[in-house]
Amino acid sequence: MTPGADTGRLPAAYLVPGSSSFAExxxxxxxxxxxxxxxxxxxxxxxxxxxxxxxxxTFDGGVVMAGDRRATMGNIxxxxxxxxxxxxxxxxxxxxxxxxxxxVELVRLFQVELEHYEKxxxxxxxxEGKANRLASMIRGNLGMAMQGLAVVPLFAxxxxxxxxxxxxxxxxxxxxxxxxxxxxxxxxxxFARGALKKLYRRGMTPDDALRVxxxxxxxxxxxxSATGGPDVGRRIWPTVGVVDAEGTRFVPQDDIAPVVDAxxxxxxxxPGGAR
Amino acid sequence: MTAGMPFYVSPEQLMKxxxxxxxxxxxRGRAVIVLQYDSGIAFxxxxxSRALHKVSEIYDRIAFxxxxxxxxxxxxxxxxxxxxxxxxxxxxxxxxxxxxxxxxYAQTLGAVFTQESKPYEVEIVVAEVGSTAEDDQVYRLxxxxxxxxxxxxxxxxxxxxxIEAALKEQWHPGxxxxxxxxxxxxxLGADPNxxxxxxxxxxxxxxxxxxRNRPRRRFRRVQGELLDRLLSTEDPTADVPDADEADSxxxxxTNPQTQRPExxxxxxx
Numbered sequence: 001m002t003p004g005a006d007t008g009r010l011p012a013a014y015l016v017p018g019s020s021s022f023a024e025x026x027x028x029x030x031x032x033x034x035x036x037x038x039x040x041x042x043x044x045x046x047x048x049x050x051x052x053x054x055x056x057x058t059f060d061g062g063v064v065m066a067g068d069r070r071a072t073m074g075n076i077x078x079x080x081x082x083x084x085x086x087x088x089x090x091x092x093x094x095x096x097x098x099x100x101x102x103x104v105e106l107v108r109l110f111q112v113e114l115e116h117y118e119k120x121x122x123x124x125x126x127x128e129g130k131a132n133r134l135a136s137m138i139r140g141n142l143g144m145a146m147q148g149l150a151v152v153p154l155f156a157x158x159x160x161x162x163x164x165x166x167x168x169x170x171x172x173x174x175x176x177x178x179x180x181x182x183x184x185x186x187x188x189x190x191f192a193r194g195a196l197k198k199l200y201r202r203g204m205t206p207d208d209a210l211r212v213x214x215x216x217x218x219x220x221x222x223x224x225s226a227t228g229g230p231d232v233g234r235r236i237w238p239t240v241g242v243v244d245a246e247g248t249r250f251v252p253q254d255d256i257a258p259v260v261d262a263x264x265x266x267x268x269x270x271p272g273g274a275r
Numbered sequence: 276m277t278a279g280m281p282f283y284v285s286p287e288q289l290m291k292x293x294x295x296x297x298x299x300x301x302x303r304g305r306a307v308i309v310l311q312y313d314s315g316i317a318f319x320x321x322x323x324s325r326a327l328h329k330v331s332e333i334y335d336r337i338a339f340x341x342x343x344x345x346x347x348x349x350x351x352x353x354x355x356x357x358x359x360x361x362x363x364x365x366x367x368x369x370x371x372x373x374x375x376x377x378x379x380y381a382q383t384l385g386a387v388f389t390q391e392s393k394p395y396e397v398e399i400v401v402a403e404v405g406s407t408a409e410d411d412q413v414y415r416l417x418x419x420x421x422x423x424x425x426x427x428x429x430x431x432x433x434x435x436x437x438i439e440a441a442l443k444e445q446w447h448p449g450x451x452x453x454x455x456x457x458x459x460x461x462x463l464g465a466d467p468n469x470x471x472x473x474x475x476x477x478x479x480x481x482x483x484x485x486x487r488n489r490p491r492r493r494f495r496r497v498q499g500e501l502l503d504r505l506l507s508t509e510d511p512t513a514d515v516p517d518a519d520e521a522d523s524x525x526x527x528x529t530n531p532q533t534q535r536p537e538x539x540x541x542x543x544x
Contacts, residue, residue, distance in 0.1 A: 008382035014354035015383075022360055029357075033365055112364050119332055119356045 022116035023109060023137065035105045036140025045148045049078035051103060053188035053227040054085065054095030054154045055216040056167050057200060058181055059209035062244025063156040063165025065093045066213035068188070068221060069236050070228030071100050080228060085239045087248040089114040092130055092157030093241040097186030099149040102141065106151055110134055127159045131168040131176055139174025154185045158243045165243065182212075188220025188227035195219035206242060210251060214238055215263050230260040293394050297418035300396030301343045306432035306463055309340055309400045309425075310446060311411055312455040314514060315486040315493070316402050319459040322481035330483045332494035334359040334371045336403050338485050342432035343397035343418075351380060351399060373403030377414035377422055385420025394418050398431040404485035404493050408448065434467030441465070451513040453505045456482065456497075460506070477502045486515055 011029070019025060023034065031037045049071040056065040067084035070077060078100075085095045086107045094110065096103035113133055117125050125133070134155055141151055155168040167179040182200050184192035195216040204212070217238050221229030230237055237256040242249055267273075284292075307320040307329055318330040318340045329348075330340045333355045341348035355376055363371045380401065388394040395418055403412045413425040428446050430438035445458050460480065464473040482497040489495065497505065497515060504512040 008379060009386045010354045010358060010379050010383045014357050015350045017350060017353065022357075022364075025357055026361065026364070029361065030365065108364070112360050116356065116360050119360075120353055122326075122328065122331075 020117045020120040021133075022113045023133075025116075026109070034140070035102055035109065036137070036143075038144070040144060040147050040149075042147075047073055048149065049073045049100040050226065051082065051084045051097050051100045051186065053184065053186035053192055053217060053220045053224065054097055055184040055189075055192045055196060055213045055220070056093075056095065056154055056156045056182060057196065057204075057209040057213045057216075058165040058167065059204045059206050061164060062158055062206060062209075062242060063093075063167060064206065064209040064213050064240060064242050065095050065154070065156050066210070066217055066238045066240045067095045068217050068228040068238055069231070070226065072226045077228075080231065080234070081236050083239050085241045085250075086111070087241060087250070088130070088155075089118070089124070090247045091124070091160065091243055092127070092155065093243050093248060094134070095154045095156075095185070096151065097153070097189075098151040099144075102144065102149055103151040103153065106137055106141065106153070110137060113137075124160070126161075127157045127166060130157060131155055131178075134168075135170060135174045135176035137174075138170050138172070142173055145172040152185050154183060156243065158245060158247075163245065182216075184216060184220070186220075186227070188217070188224035191223045192216040192220040206244070210240055210242070210256075211259050211263070213240065214256065214259050218260075218263055218267075230264070232260075232264070290389075293388060294419060297388075297394045297396050301398050301418065301431070302433050302435075304342045304432045306430055306434055306438055307340050307342050307400070308428065308430045308438060308442075308459040308463065309402060309413060310428040310442070310450075310455050310459060311408055311413070311426075311448070312450045312452045312484075313408070314452070314488050315404050315484050316411055316413065317452060317455050317459070318400075318402075318481075318483045319456060319463065320481040321463050321475060321479055323479050324481075328481060330481055332492070333376065333401070334363065335368055335491050336405075336485065336493050337371065337373050337376065338402050338483065338494050339399065340402070340431070341397055341399040343395070347395045348397040348399060351383070351395070351397065354383070355380070355401075373401045373412045373414060377401045377416060380416050381420045381422045383420070384416060384418060388419040400425075400429055400431065402485060404487045406487060430462075434465070437465070437467045438462045452484065452515065453513040456505055477506065484515060 027034050051071050052068055054067045056063060065085050069081050071079040071082045085093060088094050088111050094107050114125060150172045153170055157166060159166050167183050169177050169179050169183050182196040199212040199215060221227040237253055237260050240251040240256055305321040309318050320329040322329050327345055331352050333339050339352050339355055358376060358379055359371045384395055397418060399416045401414045405411045413429060415423045415425050415429050428442045441462050460475055464475045482502055484495055484497055485493045486495055504510045
């Protein structure tokens with residue numbers, strides 16, 4: 001951990017030119033810190049907080065990602081204001097579903113991985129490169145996924161070469177698939193995907209895409225008890241990240257409130273659905 | 276040496292020979308100047324290469340500048356990035372400090388100097404920008420692992436002594452970036468042997484800043500049009516803009532460990 005604990009000298013491995021991957025370096029220097037290096041007793045299972053639904057929608061020149069704020073543990077709401085959408089670097093976002101603790105750790109590692117590469121190489125990793133790095137981290141978690149601790153992220157980023165937003169989904173074995181137009185993962189994703197199909201249009205503005213993503217989460221929360229709907233009483237709204245040519249940013253909660261209010265108002269007189 | 280023991284070299288002589296060797300190697304290279312300005316720390320080097328940097332980002336508030344043998348200081352730079360990222364990942368981002376890194380570098384350079392077949396022919400600066408100029412930290416490390424805590428300015432490499440003597444006259448606290456760069460670039464172009472002054476164009480320079488007003492990653496390269504504007508006497512631009520132009524998004528990137536845009540360790544909403 002500490003460089004050359006006896007002398008304070010940087011260990012020889014630090015000075016060796018070569019890998020620009022932080023995960024590889026961590027695996028060699030401090031393997032106990034790698035999420036994938038942890039072994040669970042076989043046959044054991046445990047209940048840990050689960051994050052739920054992420055919806056992501058492309059628009060002209062970028063992509064919006066929204067996540068609800070709920071984490072559940074069985075029938076208990078473990079957390080009602082959790083953040084599940086993360087900025088991973090200047091031009092990408094990750095949303096997480098599955099075992100919350102592991103997923104957050106994985107995202108942290110992924111964030112350092114991207115920044116580390118950027119600093120060592122002096123250039124940004126390509127969007128496919130980032131998607132593949134994330135896939136290899138998910139693959140490392142397969143053992144734990146088989147014991148019920150799966151992590152299923154959704155990755156979205158702005159492709160600087162083709163100048164558009166792109167979405168990548170994953171399965172628990174680390175399979176990485178490019179999705180077109182929109183996608184959703186997590187327990188409420190079936191309902192969110194249904195909503196996305198009906199609401200999505202090509203060539204939307206960022207504001208349209210934001211509304212579509214938030215409305216898809218609203219539909220997910222309507223039918224999935226593990227997905228948190230907008231919490232009007234506490235004023236807790238979904239986390240929404242946007243990435244486009246300007247980079248990654250989060251939409252301030254004050255700007256999401258009117259969108260949520262508009263969705264609730266539009267549905268107030270139509271209990272069977274919006275339209 | 277005594278005639279009877281032709282192979283004996285006194286430790287004093289050995290160290291002196293190694294020091295002379297390293298010093299000669301370092302003095303051959305072009306100088307790098309590190310100087311504080313009102314809203315941060317500036318790094319100015321004569322370096323026509325766009326690929327091989329003398330100045331680099333290490334961590335959120337920490338940057339690295341070096342002169343001497345490129346492969347040697349490049350190894351040290353990479354080691355510093357690894358040290359910082361590993362430490363920040365296992366503790367917290369705020370636990371990565373220039374002081375800790377300077378100490379690790381000092382131990383490494385000191386051990387190489389005494390134990391290996393040849394010392395590193397490098398001199399480096401590790402700088403950390405604080406929330407005020409008083410909190411800025413600038414450490415200069417020499418080939419034998421000596422550390423000096425510097426205030427105001429540092430020059431390393433060829434002609435460093437003359438440059439520092441001139442900076443004593445010309446540098447003062449609270450300079451604008453444009454002013455600081457102009458002074459530094461004039462001194463880089465001066466001939467230490469009293470020859471003719473060279474005019475360095477922006478293409479021959481590597482300029483970067485640690486800007487205390489930026490969120491999280493405070494390191495920024497200053498190049499192209501922005502550098503032209505800063506150096507132009509007609510243009511009123513005196514500092515890097517708060518919102519970036521060329522690499523705008525970086526300012527909005529979030530602290531990976533708190534997920535939110537951040538200044539000085541705490542989330543800002």
